[in-house]
Amino acid sequence: MDLTPDDLAGVVDLFGALTRAECGQACAELAFKRGEDDDVDAFGSLVDEALASYHLVSVADHDAGVDDPLLVVGPTAFPTLPDGATDLPHIMSVPEREVSSETVAEAAEARFREDAVLAVRADDDERIADLLDVSYDLEAWGSVDLASARDRLDDA
Structure with missing residues (x-):
């Protein structure tokens, strides 16, 4: 499928x-x-x-x-x-669930920072470019500040 x-x-x-x-x-x-x-x-x-x-x-x-x-x-x-x-x-017998937007944004930010470190260490230019794009989406979507992580990605 x-x-x-x-x-x-x-x-x-x-x-x-x-x-x-x-x-x-x-x-x-x-x-x-x-x-x-x-x-x-x-x-x-x-x-x-x-x-x-x-x-x-x-x-x-x-x-x-x-x-x-x-x-x-x-x-x-x-x-x-x-x-x-x-x-x-x-x-499906699955209840509707709601996770706070703050909790989701924190999880996404933590994952992003981990992914950024891994991409820089691996010198993965394609992943770095993808993460730079994601950083703007993530900032607009959640209340996170990824400027410092973006600077590290830009410098890589």
């Missing part, structure tokens, strides 16, 4: 937040509804891609009543609903 990171963000947005397992279950349900294969490995790769591109943000420290980290819509996402997604809240 071909889903984009924006499609995945749309699915997550239906619930407010999903665990990684719930997100996989949602993708499997979509595949079933469409009569397509539910390739679990592909779903995992798509989640990894969406996290790396900041379409999704993983929040480990939250008050949502589950122990697992939650996936929430990130700063680069333009959530879209894939065909059949509107039925997911009726199919």
